[in-house]
Amino acid sequence: MHYVSAEGLTKSYGVNPLFRNISFHINEGDKIALIARNGVGKSTLLRILTGQETPDSGKLFIHKDVTVALFEQDPKFDENRTVLENIFHVNHPVLNVIREYEAAAEAEDGEAMAELFGKMDDLNAWEFEVKVKQILSKLNVHHLQQKVSDLSGGQRKRVALAKTLIDIGFEHKHTLLMMDEPTNHLDVEMIEWLENYLNQENVTLLLVTHDRYFLDAVSEEIWELERENLYVYTGDYETYMERKAARIESEQASIDKAKNEYRKELEWMRKQPKARTTKSKSRQDSFYDVEARAKQKIEDAQVQLQVKMSRLGGKVIEAKKVYKSYGDLAILKGFDHTFSKGERVGVIGKNGVGKSTFLNILQQLEPADSGKINVGDTIVFGNFSQQGLVIKENVRVIEYVKNIAENFPLANGGSLSAAQFLELFLFTPDKQYTYVNSLSGGEKKRLQLLSVLFQNPNFLILDEPTNDLDLPTLAVLENFLSEYKGCVLIVSHDRYFMDRLVDHLFVFEGDGVVRDFPGNYSNYRIWLKENDKKENKWQVLEAHKSQGKSLEDASGKPVSIMPEAVPGAAKKKASFKEKREFELLEKEMPALETEKEQLTAQMGAAGLSFEQLNQLSARIGEITALLEEKELRWLELSELM
Structure with a gap:
């Protein structure tokens, strides 16, 4: 489904143009990241798409069935109302009953909750209520009866984000979600949750963000506003950087060519030809186009600066x-x-x-x-x-x-x-x-x-x-x-x-x-996940090894971590080869654990480069995968032993 079309949009403030004659299309399912220097029109373009501002010229078409939702950097609330009232601001039976149920739950009013329970059933509101609870919990939005005016800046941003996600999850089937720096004031766990949420919801997204990992996780296309133009790149941030560098190189070559042409045409113009033929008039007009191209400047933000800072003594x-x-x-x-x-x-x-x-x-x-x-x-x-x-x-x-x-x-x-x-x-x-x-x-x-x-x-x-x-x-x-x-x-x-x-x-x-x-942040997240896996796995192993009692699932039903045996089949015994494999595994697994501990210790050594840290981290990842494979095989063989 076609969501948005723009042709020849232009916007200026006074004599300062933001963008000139830009065109673009947004289709259902598109995930686009919009990047640019501050002050060149990112937020203005988003407000034009919501109708809060109008372009100076150009055409904008938004499909009649599409609702545009904007999460802004400076969210607007009814300051005298509570968090709950601001989040559930739409007057709709399902949202109303969820709002009442959440208020009763926070007040621990069992009688009201029992009464609302039936209404929730009648309106099939439970599934959406689960999603609401997840959003509020993951964004750490609590104290729903607190007035918005009493919130800190970070709390306001998280409430606004919760409100936006709840709105798009409920109100509209066809929504263009636009988000202006959504990761500000979120901790890393919240950011990673938001990445997963946006990917699972399959939203159509136009995103402004400085977080490059978040950008790569949720977008498939990058738009860049630069020097009044809009450039489109398909792929991740690294691909964008490579293609932008190639574009700048091509543009610089074009500018150099225009400079050479400009010098020739300037010499011709200075002769001030008396003949006003159609040909000479046309050449004079084209001269100004050549001059404009020749005088373009491509700014490069890649800076190296050798600082003469105050001397650092032996004691820091x-x-x-x-x-x-x-x-x-x-x-x-x-x-x-x-x-x-x-x-x-x-x-x-x-x-x-x-x-x-x-x-x-x-x-x-x-x-x-x-x-x-x-x-x-x-x-x-x-x-x-x-x-x-x-x-x-x-x-x-x-x-x-x-x-x-x-x-x-x-x-x-x-x-x-x-x-x-x-x-x-x-x-x-x-x-x-x-x-x-x-x-x-x-x-x-x-x-x-x-x-x-x-x-x-x-x-x-x-x-x-x-x-x-x-x-x-x-x-x-x-x-x-x-x-x-x-x-x-x-x-x-x-x-x-x-x-x-x-x-x-x-x-x-x-x-x-x-x-x-x-190590750096990515090294830490790998280490954290490996430790969680290791802890959970060895808990299962220890429980399995010490079985006088069987393992149980969440309902208390006895289960085996091995596939179920076919009824009536005789229990298979371990072969000599399998016994030998089992013995080797019991030697290999501790050796891998030792190597992993040694590599982790090496990562703590001073003076390691970023590349060395990444190599160590990669090897730790390989060892972890090997351990996982060998532990599962050990479990299978231990059943036979």
Whole structure:
């Protein structure tokens, strides 16, 4: 089914064009990721599709049976109503009875629940109610009677996301779901759940996101808004990068050709031919087209910057037996770590376990309950916090940066001016003279990041730096950090960003426990899944080995982990070959376990490159697959033995 068609859409604000003469189509089942630099029209295009804004010119067709749903970065609620009332805002019998049932369940009103039970049956609402419960639970949306006005920013985003998913799951068969940065303020488990949910629901999707793993998981096509045009790429993010590079190379060759032609035509124009023939008039008109092509500039966000930062002494930061709690909530229990030069640490854990508190304690912005934090004399912190920019009065972008410093020193002895540094972080000369208050949310985040780096710190602390940053800016930041010689501590839910930059992780597991894991985020997830499999498998093995009692299924019925025997058939005995195989397995399995433990220990060694870590992780994956195969065979043979 054809959902949307657009022909020749153009939109400008004042003299600043966002996009010009773009055309596209969206069909049922399409999954599209829309990427662009902040401020060039992503959110505007989404609002045009919902009818909240109109294009300056062009045609837009949306099928009459299609409903367009938009999840926005700044969700709008009825502030005086509760979470429950905002989520179930549609007046429909099924949604009404689910709302009443959820309210009764939260109030533990058994009598009301019993009465509503029958209504739920009559309306066949149970299946949808299960889906509602799953969405609310996975997004950690509780306290449904709380007023929306009392929620934090992260809670508002999760409530808005729950509301959007419930709406599209119930109201409309044909829905174009548009999502503007849905992963902001979600922890990693929520992001992974959302990936699975969107894939299972088979929605038609137009997505704006900076999370490259999420983008790859849920989209099949990438649209890029750049220099007023829309470019379409089929495939994942890596394919997009390769094809974009090829496109830019081709465009650059075309520009070079136009420059040569421009020089020839310019010489002809300067002769000012007197004859006004049709041929010469046509040549003069085409000259301006050639001039426009020749003067195009293709900006490249790939930046290498050698920083002349403050010298790091022998002592960086030492944390000794640090404890911190808020009432019954333990943040740290005896945390110990000595930071070394150039260390790159990722900090992960569920929302609310104390990651931001930990960062404040390290910077001595907040006291620990006990223990010591010893900070080296040469340490200069650069703190990119979630608080955002703090501006006393509205100033121009260039003035804001110059108030920090006029120049940025480089390792080679040179320097960059404030204007040059701004251009490095994708602020064009025109943008540098706009007022900070007029910047988009993403542009303000970019300016905040730039202002932190411009102070030349040697210990960077980045608390969710990727939220609201566009992909071109993230490319600049990643390249900057990959060359950065100081210490970096990153709290982020962006798995791609973490994988590229960190050497090991502080995993906040709750109740004050912090695990120091050797490896990046993907290594950690592999390790976690392997441990879960191993724990479950060996529980089954131990139960099977010790059977004086049989295993049972969820209903209590005795089961075997072997296929059922044919009734009346004699029990098969192990052959000599099978006995020998069984003996070999009992030797091979412990050997594989030992190798796996050794490789895991190697991953914790200092100085390993990203490639070495990936090789170790790949071998661990191979061993895990072998163990799984051998354990299953061991189970089969143990039945015969």
